[in-house]
Amino acid sequence: MKIGFIGLGNMGAPMAHNLAQGGHEVSGFDLAAPIPDGVTKASTAAAAADGADVVITMLPNGAILRAVAAEIIPVMAKGAVFLDCSTVDVASARAVAAQAEAAGLMAIDAPVSGGITGAAAGTLTFMAGGPDAAFNIVKPLLDIMGQKAVHCGSAGAGQAAKICNNMILGATMIATCEAFALADKLGLDRAKMFDVVSTSSGYSWSMNAYCPAPGVGPKSPADNGYKPGFAAELMLKDLRLSQEAAQSVDADTPMGARAAELYAAFVEQEDGRGRDFSAMLPRFEKRGRSG
Ligand code: NAD
Numbered sequence: 001m002k003i004g005f006i007g008l009g010n011m012g013a014p015m016a017h018n019l020a021q022g023g024h025e026v027s028g029f030d031l032a033a034p035i036p037d038g039v040t041k042a043s044t045a046a047a048a049a050d051g052a053d054v055v056i057t058m059l060p061n062g063a064i065l066r067a068v069a070a071e072i073i074p075v076m077a078k079g080a081v082f083l084d085c086s087t088v089d090v091a092s093a094r095a096v097a098a099q100a101e102a103a104g105l106m107a108i109d110a111p112v113s114g115g116i117t118g119a120a121a122g123t124l125t126f127m128a129g130g131p132d133a134a135f136n137i138v139k140p141l142l143d144i145m146g147q148k149a150v151h152c153g154s155a156g157a158g159q160a161a162k163i164c165n166n167m168i169l170g171a172t173m174i175a176t177c178e179a180f181a182l183a184d185k186l187g188l189d190r191a192k193m194f195d196v197v198s199t200s201s202g203y204s205w206s207m208n209a210y211c212p213a214p215g216v217g218p219k220s221p222a223d224n225g226y227k228p229g230f231a232a233e234l235m236l237k238d239l240r241l242s243q244e245a246a247q248s249v250d251a252d253t254p255m256g257a258r259a260a261e262l263y264a265a266f267v268e269q270e271d272g273r274g275r276d277f278s279a280m281l282p283r284f285e286k287r288g289r290s291g
Contacts, residue, residue: 016056
């Protein structure tokens with residue numbers, strides 16, 4: 001297929017590279033990032049999109065997605081697919097999909113989980129929203145960039161699944177970290193704590209697969225000085241998106257709201273920026289009940 005790829009940052013570059021390796025003709029554009037191997041450089045976003053069967057965007061946020069969409073939708077060929085893989089607010093995903101459809105295009109929102117390592121290895125998980133016909137067209141591309149693609153429903157459903165998942169992840173990571181800090185103060189050995197919880201009803205992905213305590217459980221960013229991994233500021237972004245969405249539909253999400261507050265304090269007032277989101281454990285370790 002002829003593919004336009006816009007946003008060649010940490011995630012977009014390896015995804016575009018994998019598509020080119022998979023035999024597709026990829027034309028890429030980014031305001032700043034270098035063009036990955038195998039991808040042809042386009043001089044503008046519109047040039048990358050012109051004549052493409054599928055245009056993929058991997059951008060920082062909804063405002064930038066809307067701006068890029070306004071630039072590329074008018075030049076895209078009728079029947080082409082606009083595939084947005086960024087993590088953005090549900091409202092922007094739906095607005096861009098409506099604009100694309102009004103112009104005779106098809107749109108899919110397909111945010112990912114799996115991070116930079118998953119992008120490089122082609123093992124991302126995609127959660128997709130949009131019409132069946134569009135999903136079927138992009139599915140072979142998702143299969144190159146990832147190991148699993150779930151078609152979650154209509155426009156915005158992919159973003160909805162992503163922020164619900166990450167709201168659970170933020171809350172369980174905090175719960176796991178505060179429990180380790182409590183266990184420390186109660187004199188409980190961390191390895192014993194892991195052994196019990198990882199095989200008991202307190203288990204979760206945060207404990208079992210991404211244990212925030214160094215030297216305990218499987219290898220994780222905790223074993224590498226809390227170098228991300230998944231940076232605390234990206235978790236904060238997703239938690240804020242979840243709270244924005246909750247607000248817009250009057251959903252009561254007290255744990256998600258508290259997780260967003262704690263990550264905001266960690267990233268914006270403490271030393272969390274640039275650290276893995278599991279560095280909440282050393283944060284709790286240092287604190288008492290009054291801060
Ligand atoms: P990034 O900041 O590394 O990349 C974004 C790229 O977009 C940058 O290279 C930037 O120059 C480019 N860009 C910005 N405005 C542009 C414009 N108008 N035209 C063209 N290019 C433009 O971010 P990333 O880590 O690659 O993340 C991309 C998206 O994926 C985000 O929405 C993020 O939330 C999501 N995501 C990231 C991860 C992760 O672990 N990094 C995991 C899952 C999802």
